[in-house]
Every structure is written in C-alpha cells, then in structure tokens.
Amino acid sequence: MTLPMGRALRDVFGLTVTELAGHDPRIVMLDADTGSSTKADIFAKAYPDRFFQMGIAEQNMLGVAAGLATTGFVPFVSTFVAFAVVRPLDQIRVLIAQTGLNVKICGGYAGLFTGVTGKTHLIVDDLSIMRAMPGMITVAPGDDVEAEQVLRWAASYNGPVYVRLVRDATQRLFDGKYEFAPGRAVVVRDGGDVSLVSTGTQTPRVVDAADLLAARGIEAHVLHVPTLKPLDVPAIVAAADRTGVVVTVEEGTVIGGLGGAVSETLSEQRPTLVKRIGLQDVYGESASNSELLELYGLSAARVADQVQTFLEARTSAGHASHAE
Amino acid sequence: MTTTAQDPEIRQLEEAARRIRVGIIRSVNQAKAGHLGGPLSAADVLAALYFRVMRIRPDEPDWPDRDRFVLSKGHSSIGLYAALALRGYFPVEELLTFDSLGSRLQGHPDMTRLPGIDMSTGSLGMGISAGIGIALGCRLGGRDARTFVMLGDGECQEGEVWEAAFLAPRYGLDNLVVIVDHNKLQQYGWQGSGPDDRLPPAWPGELVAKWSAFGWRVLEVDGHDMAAVVRVLEAATVGDGRPVAIIANTIKGRGVSFMEGRYQWHTRVLTEDEFATAMADLGEAGTNPTGGAA
Numbered sequence: 001m002t003l004p005m006g007r008a009l010r011d012v013f014g015l016t017v018t019e020l021a022g023h024d025p026r027i028v029m030l031d032a033d034t035g036s037s038t039k040a041d042i043f044a045k046a047y048p049d050r051f052f053q054m055g056i057a058e059q060n061m062l063g064v065a066a067g068l069a070t071t072g073f074v075p076f077v078s079t080f081v082a083f084a085v086v087r088p089l090d091q092i093r094v095l096i097a098q099t100g101l102n103v104k105i106c107g108g109y110a111g112l113f114t115g116v117t118g119k120t121h122l123i124v125d126d127l128s129i130m131r132a133m134p135g136m137i138t139v140a141p142g143d144d145v146e147a148e149q150v151l152r153w154a155a156s157y158n159g160p161v162y163v164r165l166v167r168d169a170t171q172r173l174f175d176g177k178y179e180f181a182p183g184r185a186v187v188v189r190d191g192g193d194v195s196l197v198s199t200g201t202q203t204p205r206v207v208d209a210a211d212l213l214a215a216r217g218i219e220a221h222v223l224h225v226p227t228l229k230p231l232d233v234p235a236i237v238a239a240a241d242r243t244g245v246v247v248t249v250e251e252g253t254v255i256g257g258l259g260g261a262v263s264e265t266l267s268e269q270r271p272t273l274v275k276r277i278g279l280q281d282v283y284g285e286s287a288s289n290s291e292l293l294e295l296y297g298l299s300a301a302r303v304a305d306q307v308q309t310f311l312e313a314r315t316s317a318g319h320a321s322h323a324e
Numbered sequence: 325m326t327t328t329a330q331d332p333e334i335r336q337l338e339e340a341a342r343r344i345r346v347g348i349i350r351s352v353n354q355a356k357a358g359h360l361g362g363p364l365s366a367a368d369v370l371a372a373l374y375f376r377v378m379r380i381r382p383d384e385p386d387w388p389d390r391d392r393f394v395l396s397k398g399h400s401s402i403g404l405y406a407a408l409a410l411r412g413y414f415p416v417e418e419l420l421t422f423d424s425l426g427s428r429l430q431g432h433p434d435m436t437r438l439p440g441i442d443m444s445t446g447s448l449g450m451g452i453s454a455g456i457g458i459a460l461g462c463r464l465g466g467r468d469a470r471t472f473v474m475l476g477d478g479e480c481q482e483g484e485v486w487e488a489a490f491l492a493p494r495y496g497l498d499n500l501v502v503i504v505d506h507n508k509l510q511q512y513g514w515q516g517s518g519p520d521d522r523l524p525p526a527w528p529g530e531l532v533a534k535w536s537a538f539g540w541r542v543l544e545v546d547g548h549d550m551a552a553v554v555r556v557l558e559a560a561t562v563g564d565g566r567p568v569a570i571i572a573n574t575i576k577g578r579g580v581s582f583m584e585g586r587y588q589w590h591t592r593v594l595t596e597d598e599f600a601t602a603m604a605d606l607g608e609a610g611t612n613p614t615g616g617a618a
Contacts, residue, residue: 064491
C-alpha cells in the first residue's frame with residue numbers, strides 16, 4: 001500500500017535543466033563546487049561554455065547570477081540549500097528578490113535527506129525564509145514527475161524562483177498525466193474525517209499515512225501544496241471546509257513554513273483547529289534518512305499515529321466530529 | 325588622445341564634476357538626509373565615466389551594447405543620480421525629490437525605479453559580484469560592452485569583495501574595471517591619535533598590494549586630477565586578459581572646505597550657513613537653498 005519509488009530530484013534537476021538548455025541558449029548554470037553532488041555536473045559536461053564554476057563563494061555566486069540575468073541570460077544557481085539560501089540570503093534579498101531578476105535558485109539537499117551531514121547542512125527553515133521574502137516564488141515539488149515540470153515552468157517564467165530539491169530518491173506521487181500549475185494545490189486523496197496538508201516530498205509519506213489511517217477507520221483528505229508562495233488560499237479553505245480539522249505535515253520547522261502559512265490563512269479566512277507536524281523548533285542531526293524521519297515524526301507510520309492521537313484527544317475533549 | 329589639464333574637454337569634465345557636486349549638496353540639503361562625503365569624493369570619477377569614457381545612450385538607457393556602471397558603494401547614490409540627470413537620463417529638477425516618498429531617487433539605487441541604474445545596490449560588497457555577472461554575460465552574448473564598478477575603500481572590508489576578487493581573474497574578465505574610491509575614511513572606523521582622528525579603512529599601499537595579489541591589473545590615480553582620471557580609465561579599457569582595479573586616491577568631502585577629510589560628514593544635515601558656505605566653495609554663491617539644481 002505504499003507509493004513506489006521515483007527518481008531522485010537531484011537527478012531530475014541535472015537532466016531536466018540540461019535538456020532545457022538544449023532548446024534555450026539563455027540558460028546558464030552556476031555552481032559553488034557541489035556540482036558532482038547536486039548533479040549540475042550533467043549540465044557542465046553537456047554545455048561547458050554555459051557552466052560557470054563559482055568556487056566555494058556563495059554570496060558572490062548569487063550576485064554573479066543577478067548580473068548575468070540583466071544581460072538576458074537565465075541563471076540556474078545550484079548548491080545545497082544551506083549555501084544557496086541561508087548563507088547568501090542578503091544577496092538574494094537585495095539583488096534578486098527586490099530587483100525581480102530572472103534567477104532560479106535551486107536548493108539541493110533539502111529537508112532531512114542531506115547525506116548524513118548533520119545540523120549545518122540540514123536546513124529546517126528554508127521554506128519559512130523564502131516564502132516570507134517579498135517577490136520570491138517558492139516551490140517544493142512532491143516527486144520526480146512534479147519536479148521536472150516545476151523546472152520546465154521555472155525556465156519559462158521571467159522572475160525569481162526558489163525550487164527545493166531533495167538528494168535521495170523519494171516516492172512517486174503523480175502519474176504522467178499530472179500537470180503542475182504554479183500557485184495551485186492539488187487534492188491527492190479524498191476523505192471526510194481529517195484534512196492533511198503537506199508539501200514537498202513529504203506528501204507521498206502523508207498519502208501512505210492516510211492509507212494506514214484508513215485501515216483504522218479514519219478517512220483522511222490529503223492536499224498537496226507544492227507552491228508555498230503564491231499560496232493557493234481557496235484550496236486550503238476548501239480543505240478546511242471538507243473536514244473541519246486540519247493537520248499540516250512538513251519536512252522542516254513548523255514555524256513559518258507550510259504550518260505557518262496554513263494557520264495564517266485559516267485564521268483570517270476560516271478559523272479552524274490546526275495541528276502542525278514537523279520539526280518542533282529544533283535543528284537536525286546526523287543519522288540515516290529513515291532514522292531522521294522517525295525521530296521527527298515524519299515517517300508514514302509516525303504521521304498516522306500523531307494524526308490518530310490528535311483526533312482522539314480532540315474527541316475526548318468534547319469536540320463534535322465533522323461527520324456527526 | 326591628449327588629456328592634459330589645459331585641454332578644453334578636461335575643463336568641461338571638471339565643470340561637469342563641479343555641477344555633480346552642486347547637485348549633491350542641493351539634493352541632500354533639500355532632503356535633510358543623505359550621504360555627502362562619499363558622493364563628493366566620487367564626483368570626478370563619475371564625471372569622467374558618464375561624460376567621456378562610457379559608451380551610453382541616455383535616451384535609450386537599456387541599449388544592450390551600452391557600457392554598464394554599478395555603484396557598489398550604493399550610499400553614494402546622490403552622486404550617481406546627479407551624474408545621470410546632468411547627462412540627460414532624467415530632468416535635473418528631479419534631483420530635489422531625492423529620498424522623498426514615491427521618488428525614483430531612493431536612498432540607495434533601485435534599478436526597478438530609475439532608468440540608467442544597471443544594478444540595485446546598497447548592501448555593501450554586492451555590486452562587484454553583479455559586475456562580474458554582467459561582464460560574463462556581455463562576453464557570453466558577444467557584446468563589446470565594458471562594465472565599471474565603483475567600490476568604497478571601507479567596503480573592501482566585506483568578505484564578498486574578496487570572493488569576487490578571487491573569481492574574476494580566473495575568468496579573465498578584462499571587460500571589467502573596478503574603481504576603488506579610496507577616500508581614506510569610513511562612516512566611523514577606528515580611532516586614531518585623537519577623538520577626531522580616524523584611521524583609514526586601508527593602509528597606504530594596502531589596496532594596491534591586495535588587488536595585485538588577487539591577480540588584477542592594478543592602476544593607481546589621483547581621483548581628483550581629471551586629466552589623470554581620464555587617462556587611467558582609458559588605459560583600463562584596453563584589455564590584457566586580466567580584470568582591472570583602479571585605486572583612486574580621493575578626499576572624502578572633496579570640494580567643500582569644511583567637509584574635506586572629516587569623517588563626521590559621511591552623512592549629516594547642513595545648517596543654512598553651512599549650505600551657503602558649501603555653495604560658495606563650489607562657485608555657486610548667492611543661490612537659494614531650493615533653487616534649481618545646477
């Protein structure tokens with residue numbers, strides 16, 4: 001009953017941007033010495049004249065990208081999230097977000113799967129930071145199918161985009177008929193007992209959690225939110241209306257990211273009880289992917305257990321269930 | 325091309341620099357806010373760039389083959405605005421809107437608002453990185469355009485400057501010219517021998533040594549000797565495979581007697597008397613504070 005595995009998003013990144021560059025001579029790739037990890041090296045081999053090694057100097061790299069964009073090129077900036085977002089944050093703010101320049105910031109090694117690198121490389125708050133930045137479109141694809149479409153869309157869109165990419169293979173959420181649209185959330189499972197709202201490659205694990213819950217008599221509605229900004233407000237309100245109780249699940253801090261976005265939205269639009277599953281204001285550590293998912297409550301089994309406990313506590317506290 | 329001080333064109337450039345300085349003083353006085361010392365030290369180089377060296381079309385600010393200028397020391401914006409206005413990018417009267425609500429003349433340059441700004445700046449250290457990107461893009465696009473970037477000497481304390489300095493020679497960007505406005509003072513800096521004495525951001529010779537060590541072709545010039553400034557800028561645009569760093573030795577607050585060499589005039593509001601003295605120093609005696617700029 002678990003979703004099958006798909007390709008790693010980093011492989012999708014390297015192959016897709018390289019393919020796009022074949023049709024669009026404006027596309028260039030900037031790397032901060034992580035190309036063999038992020039798979040920007042695929043691009044480097046195919047288009048060496050349009051691949052710019054920036055060295056281990058990320059603040060400069062983001063500035064160079066801004067300059068290139070003013071001359072009509074479309075820079076894809078690639079390194080780990082820690083160095084693509086957090087370290088050069090002021091450069092992104094001043095030179096890319098405030099200017100609206102056509103730079104694609106592709107953060108690899110997002111979420112918990114950072115190749116056992118621990119707290120320095122495991123960035124818990126990239127979505128919180130980027131969605132708070134005026135002018136920055138923020139996208140966390142749910143699987144390889146969606147990641148490829150997000151990258152194709154980003155190349156065609158004129159303006160700054162942050163794309164969150166995952167190192168290791170994750171489960172496949174969508175079939176070949178899926179069509180990504182920026183700013184659109186999608187219902188990936190219908191159910192009447194609780195609405196689970198997720199983003200990025202956490203969503204497949206939430207779908208698996210919904211299957212586990214179904215075996216226990218709880219039908220979960222699952223909304224996948226690939227675009228954190230602009231946020232699909234009507235879809236989030238509709239998800240709240242569907243069941244009357246919302247649980248957000250994200251592979252990152254619950255502060256300011258998806259959980260924050262959903263809470264902000266529903267507080268204004270449709271006050272609803274929201275539980276936020278994710279990292280509870282803590283940093284990460286070195287461990288295997290599966291150990292980290294267990295530790296932070298993000299495996300399918302742990303998500304299912306937390307949702308069930310939450311619903312039971314709510315019922316025993318006297319809340320009427322939506323179905324009644 | 326002769327470029328001696330007796331040259332009529334050099335005289336004209338000196339007059340352009342004088343008018344830039346008048347525009348700086350008038351605008352900052354009108355806004356009752358803004359930087360003075362840095363824009364005044366940069367005025368001669370700005371005049372040489374915009375009125376002689378750069379290939380630009382003020383009536384077509386986005387001309388793809390234009391030379392670019394990035395004011396990495398973005399807090400000297402009013403100096404750049406005065407140069408752009410006098411060169412015809414926008415009406416000179418608009419200088420008096422500097423820093424006011426809705427103005428295209430923001431405290432730090434905003435490329436989304438004002439024509440002729442090739443990169444938004446204001447957070448120090450960034451303009452040189454953007455300049456590298458522009459120079460790479462011009463080369464990759466087959467454009468013969470040159471990119472000029474002006475840094476402050478205090479700005480050279482930013483780590484990003486040296487990330488950029490490390491990279492540019494590796495790509496052989498001889499279409500990139502960095503000018504360090506070496507006015508020997510920063511906003512506050514380190515105390516020297518007395519309370520009013522501040523140590524320079526870089527020691528004598530230090531900037532030449534550092535930029536040379538990073539693999540740049542380094543040229544040094546008196547940044548207030550117009551003929552020499554023109555000569556060095558024209559020499560810098562003859563490429564030899566290396567990016568060029570020009571260390572322009574300047575005086576902070578240049579042109580206004582009581583501001584020269586005084587760190588207190590990094591930013592400050594002028595009194596009426598100070599404004600009158602500044603105008604007199606700049607050969608504009610008897611003008612009223614709100615009169616049209618230059």
